[in-house]
Amino acid sequence: MAAFYVENASSTYNYAQLHLARGFTNFYKGRARVPKFKRKGRSESFTLAASAARLVGSHHVRLSRIGDIKTYESMRKLYRHLARGTGRIVSVTISECRG
Numbered sequence: 001m002a003a004f005y006v007e008n009a010s011s012t013y014n015y016a017q018l019h020l021a022r023g024f025t026n027f028y029k030g031r032a033r034v035p036k037f038k039r040k041g042r043s044e045s046f047t048l049a050a051s052a053a054r055l056v057g058s059h060h061v062r063l064s065r066i067g068d069i070k071t072y073e074s075m076r077k078l079y080r081h082l083a084r085g086t087g088r089i090v091s092v093t094i095s096e097c098r099g
Contacts, residue, residue: 011049015091045095053092055079061092
């Protein structure tokens with residue numbers, strides 16, 4: 001096992017496999033080209049399961065193992081849906097833009 005494996009949540013690796021499987025499925029059905037390996041630094045993003053994230057305020061999300069992150073867009077509408085019980089978080093994708 002690699003040393004960095006324990007630093008990340010297990011759902012991160014599960015979602016990476018799901019995205020790769022979806023890429024090959026789209027290729028075999030003729031909807032896309034062959035999936036390519038994306039080297040580190042080009043598209044910095046990862047996906048977490050819903051249990052690893054929760055809203056703290058209208059502009060902050062708390063992620064397990066990372067802490068609070070300020071969001072670009074307001075989460076007020078999502079916050080109200082969660083409070084009423086009419087919505088739920090299924091997964092969270094984090095991407096880095098401009099450092």
